[in-house]
Amino acid sequence: MSGHGQLVEALRGTGYRLTPQRLMILGIVHDNEGHITAEKVHEKVREQYPYVDISTVYRTLQLLKRLRVVTETDLGGGSVEYELTANRPHHHLVCHNCSKTIRLDDGFVQPLRDRLREDYGFEADMDHFAMFGICKDCREQAAASQ
Ligand SMILES: [Zn+2]
Ligand SMILES: [Zn+2]
Numbered sequence: 001m002s003g004h005g006q007l008v009e010a011l012r013g014t015g016y017r018l019t020p021q022r023l024m025i026l027g028i029v030h031d032n033e034g035h036i037t038a039e040k041v042h043e044k045v046r047e048q049y050p051y052v053d054i055s056t057v058y059r060t061l062q063l064l065k066r067l068r069v070v071t072e073t074d075l076g077g078g079s080v081e082y083e084l085t086a087n088r089p090h091h092h093l094v095c096h097n098c099s100k101t102i103r104l105d106d107g108f109v110q111p112l113r114d115r116l117r118e119d120y121g122f123e124a125d126m127d128h129f130a131m132f133g134i135c136k137d138c139r140e141q142a143a144a145s146q
C-alpha cells in the first residue's frame with residue numbers, strides 16, 4: 001500500500017486531517033530507504049516549505065507513530081530513527097562497540113510476542129526494535145587480543 005493510502009486509512013475516524021504537510025512528511029519517510037531521523041526529515045521538508053519548523057516535524061512524526069504508520073526506534077545513534085511500519089517487519093541488533101546494525105527477521109520476535117499475549121495477556125508494541133550488544137567481529141577481535 002502506498003504511504004498515502006495508508007495514511008488516509010489510519011486517519012479515518014481519528015479527527016485528524018490529511019494536511020499537505022503531514023502527507024509530505026509521510027512521503028519523505030516512505031521514499032527513504034531504511035531509517036531516517038527527524039532532523040533529516042526536516043531538511044527535506046525545508047527544500048519545499050522553508051518556513052516549516054522542526055517542532056512541526058516532531059509533532060507530525062509523533063502523530064504518525066501513534067497511528068502506527070511509522071515506527072520510532074532508538075538505534076543508539078544519538079537520535080531516534082523513523083521508518084514506515086508497512087516495510088516488512090524487522091528489528092535490529094546494534095553493536096555498542098562499533099555501532100554496526102544487523103537486520104533481525106521478525107520470525108525471531110513472533111514467538112516472544114505470542115508468549116507475551118498467551119501468558120500475560122499483553123499486546124507488545126514490537127513493530128521495530130533494537131537490541132544492543134556486541135557483534136561477532138568485535139567479540140572475535142576482543143578474544144584475539146587477549
Ligand atoms: Zn529498521
Ligand atoms: Zn561490533
